Amino acid sequence: xxxxIVDDDRDIRTLLSVRLRTEGFDVDAAESAGMAYRRLxxxxxxxxxxxDVLMPGDSGIDACRNIKKNPxxxxxxxxMMTASENVTHxxxxxxxxAMDYLTKPFNRIELLVRIRSALRLKHAIDQxxxxxxxxxxxxxxxxxxxxxxxxxxxxxxxxxxxxxxxFDSVLVKEYRRAQxxxxxxxxxxxDIDQFKEFNDRYGHQAGDNCLRAVARELAAAxxxxxxxxxxxxxxxxxxILPGAxxxxxxxxAEELCQRVAGLVVSHNGGADTLSATIxxxxxxxxxxxxxxxxxxxxxxDQALYRSKSDGRNRVSVFVTQ
Numbered sequence: 296x297x298x299x300i301v302d303d304d305r306d307i308r309t310l311l312s313v314r315l316r317t318e319g320f321d322v323d324a325a326e327s328a329g330m331a332y333r334r335l336x337x338x339x340x341x342x343x344x345x346x347d348v349l350m351p352g353d354s355g356i357d358a359c360r361n362i363k364k365n366p367x368x369x370x371x372x373x374x375m376m377t378a379s380e381n382v383t384h385x386x387x388x389x390x391x392x393a394m395d396y397l398t399k400p401f402n403r404i405e406l407l408v409r410i411r412s413a414l415r416l417k418h419a420i421d422q423x424x425x426x427x428x429x430x431x432x433x434x435x436x437x438x439x440x441x442x443x444x445x446x447x448x449x450x451x452x453x454x455x456x457x458x459x460x461x462f463d464s465v466l467v468k469e470y471r472r473a474q475x476x477x478x479x480x481x482x483x484x485x486d487i488d489q490f491k492e493f494n495d496r497y498g499h500q501a502g503d504n505c506l507r508a509v510a511r512e513l514a515a516a517x518x519x520x521x522x523x524x525x526x527x528x529x530x531x532x533x534x535i536l537p538g539a540x541x542x543x544x545x546x547x548a549e550e551l552c553q554r555v556a557g558l559v560v561s562h563n564g565g566a567d568t569l570s571a572t573i574x575x576x577x578x579x580x581x582x583x584x585x586x587x588x589x590x591x592x593x594x595x596d597q598a599l600y601r602s603k604s605d606g607r608n609r610v611s612v613f614v615t616q
Contacts, residue, residue: 297321297340298410301331301358302347302376307399311345311406318407328353332361335368342417343410345397348377348384356387363392370420372413451526453503454510462525462533469537470588473581481536481544481579484595485513485551488572488607490530497569505560505571506530512554516547533595541579541612548575548610556608572608574599579613 298320300311308324315322323341325331329352335341344362348355355375362368375388378399385396394416395409449461457465466482473480487493487509494502506526513524513532527533536544552575560569576599580591594613601611 297323298343298345299331299334299341300324300345301326301328301350301355302345303327303350304347307347307376311401314401314403314406315410320410327351328355328358328361331358335362335365335371341368341371343413344371344373345410346373346375346393348375348379348388356384356391359388359391359393370417370424372417372420374409374413451510454507454526456510456514456532457523457525459525459528462523462527462535465523465525466535466588466591469535470582470591473537474584474586477581479538479540479579479581480591481539481541481577482591482595483534483536483544483548483551484527484576484578484592484599485509485532485534486574486599486603487530488574488603490571493569493571501560501569505569508558508560509555509571509573512558513551516550516554539579541577544577544579545610545612548577551575552608552610574602574607575610576600576602577610577612 298315300308300322301324302308302311303326305326308326312322312324321340323334325334327350331344331346346355346359350358353361355377359373359375362371362373369392372394373392375385375393375396376399377384377388377396388396395413397406397409449457451458469480472478487505490502490505493505510524510526510532513534517524517534519536521537522539523535525533525535534547536547539547552573555571555573558571560571576595576597578591578594578598580586580594582588582591598611598613602609605611
C-alpha cells in the first residue's frame with residue numbers, strides 16, 4: 296500500500312518521498328494530474344494522495360474532483376498541498392472532495408499527524424465497506440435461503456408437486472377472487488383406486504413410485520399457468536382450475552383418467568411393471584358472496600365418491616340439485 300504524491304515541483308516530490316520513506320511508508324510520485332490518473336488505473340494499492348493545488352494542465356482541484364467522481368478511487372483520501380494563502384483555493388478543494396490540506400513549507404510533525412489521521416480514515420472507510428459488503432452478501436444469502444424454504448414449505452416432498460397446505464391457501468385466494476369478480480372456479484378431486492391394496496401387495500416402495508408417476512401425469516396434463524396441481528393427502532390429489540367451465544373441467548378430468556390408465560409403474564428396480572387407475576370428481580361454481588370454499592370441496596368430494604361407488608376408473612361431475 297502506498298502514498299501517491301502529485302506535484303509538478305520535483306524538489307517537493309523528492310523531499311516528501313524521502314521523509315515518508317524514512318517513516319516507513321511506501322511512496323509513489325507523479326508530476327501531473329494526467330500521470331496521476333494513469334497511476335490510479337490500478338488504484339488498489341493507493342491509500343492516500345498528496346495533491347498540489349496549482350499545477351499545469353488539470354489543476355489539483357480539477358484532479359481531486361475527477362478522482363472523487365470515479366467509483367474506483369472515490370474512497371481514497373486526498374490531502375491538498377498549497378503554498379498559496381488564497382482561501383478560495385481551499386474552499387474549492389474541500390468542495391471538490393479533499394479531506395485535509397498541508398501548507399508549504401511542511402512542518403514535519405504536522406505532516407505526519409495529518410497523514411496518519413487520513414490513513415486511519417481510509418482504514419475506517421475500507422472496514423465499513425467490507426462490513427457493508429458482508430451485510431449485503433448475508434442479506435442475499437438469507438433472501439435465497441428464505442426463498443428456498445418458502446418453496447420447500449409449499450411442495451410435497453414425495454411427489455414434487457404442491458402440498459395440502461399450499462392447496463388450502465390457493466383455494467381460499469382463488470375462491471375469494473371468483474366471488475369478487477363473479478368468476479367461475481372449478482375443482483377436480485382425484486383418488487388412486489384401491490391404493491391400500493396396491494401398497495399391501497407390492498410394498499411401500501412401489502406405492503411411492505405409483506404416487507410419483509400419477510403426480511407427473513397430472514402435472515403434465517395441466518397446461519395453464521394459473522391452474523394448480525397438489526397432493527391433497529395420502530393417495531388423493533386435487534387440481535384448482537380458475538375460470539374453467541364445468542365442461543372444460545370434465546374434459547380435463549376424462550383426459551387424466553386415460554393418461555393414468557395407460558401409465559406403467561416400475562417395480563423391483565424396473566424388473567416388473569404395474570398399472571393403476573384413478574377415480575375423479577369434478578365440481579364447478581360461480582361463488583356467491585356468502586359461500587365458502589369448503590362448499591366446493593364438498594361438492595367435488597361427493598362427485599368423487601360417486602365415481603368410486605359406480606365402479607372406479609371414471610369421472611363424475613357434481614350436479615346442483
